[in-house]
Amino acid sequence: MPNRQKKIIFSVAGVLSFACVLVVAAAMGTQFWVQGNVLCTTGAQLVNATGQELDKFVGRFNYGLFQGQTVKQCGLGGRPFRFSFFPNLVEVIPASLHVTVLFFCGVLILFSSVATGFFMYNAFGSPYETLHGPLGLYFWNFICCFCSCLVMILFASEVKLHRLSDSIANFKEGTFVYKTYTEHFDHSFWLIFLTFLVHGLNILLIRVAGIQFPFQKAKELDVNTGAADLMY
Incomplete structure (x- = not known):
């Protein structure tokens, strides 16, 4: 492939990687990872609510990685409540797991930035040095896919497993x-x-x-080396 086309492809890939940095950073700052409805079971059981009466006991919630809000209803109107995970909910959530999610989001931002730099280096610099060439390009993008x-x-x-929404509601x-009455992942997730996918x-x-996968090259080298050994 001509060098000009390679530069265009690497530039486009670099722009996409940088867009991933912005997207992940924006997603971390929002509170639209999960949303749904929460049912006040105590109030509903007291009046034996069914059908449309049950709507008076159904509130809503949405939250992200750092903060969120709920509107609880137990027959007497909505009761809004805003919260933050740190330090409010540390005792009722799986804190170590939540911190791990935040950690890998940060790693994803970091490696997407590195991938952007590698693409731009290969587009406008020396494209076939060891870690700046094919190995680096594949390596950082595989890591980004793994982290996401x-x-x-x-x-x-x-x-789902630790029932985070129930812990927040109670x-x-x-x-x-x-x-939790209904629950689904929102657009930030x-x-x-x-x-x-990017x-x-x-x-x-x-x-x-036109750059082969690194392991394909390794296999070809092994085959050639073995043939050379047999000849000598």
Whole structure:
């Protein structure tokens, strides 16, 4: 492939990687990772609410990695409550798992920035040095894909397996008991999945530019070395 086309491909991939940096940073600052509804089971059981009456006991919530808000309803109107994970909810959430999610989000931002630099270096610098060439391009994008997968898996396990929404809804509640009624991941969570897809696209762009996968080259070298050994 001509050098001009390679420069264009690497430049496009670099812009996509930098967009991932901005997207992940923006997603971390929002409170739209999870949203849903919460049911006041205590109030609903007291009046034996069913059908449309149950709506008077259903509130809503949404939260992100740092903060969120709930509107609790127990038959007497909405009761809004804003919270932050640190330091308010440290005692009721799986704090180590939550910090791990934040850590890998930071790692994803860092490695996406590094991948951006490597793409731009290969577009306008010396493209075939060891870590600045094919190995570096594939290496950092594979790491970004891996980190984005870890962020989604760890956060999903925190929400579903550790019942994070229930813990938030029942924070500092002594009389009423709340239970998650509906729950789904919001758009900020799916932005991490978009980041995974973008880095996967970058890997394909590297291949389109005519650069073989590193392990393919290693196999070819092994075959050639073995043939040479047999000859001598």
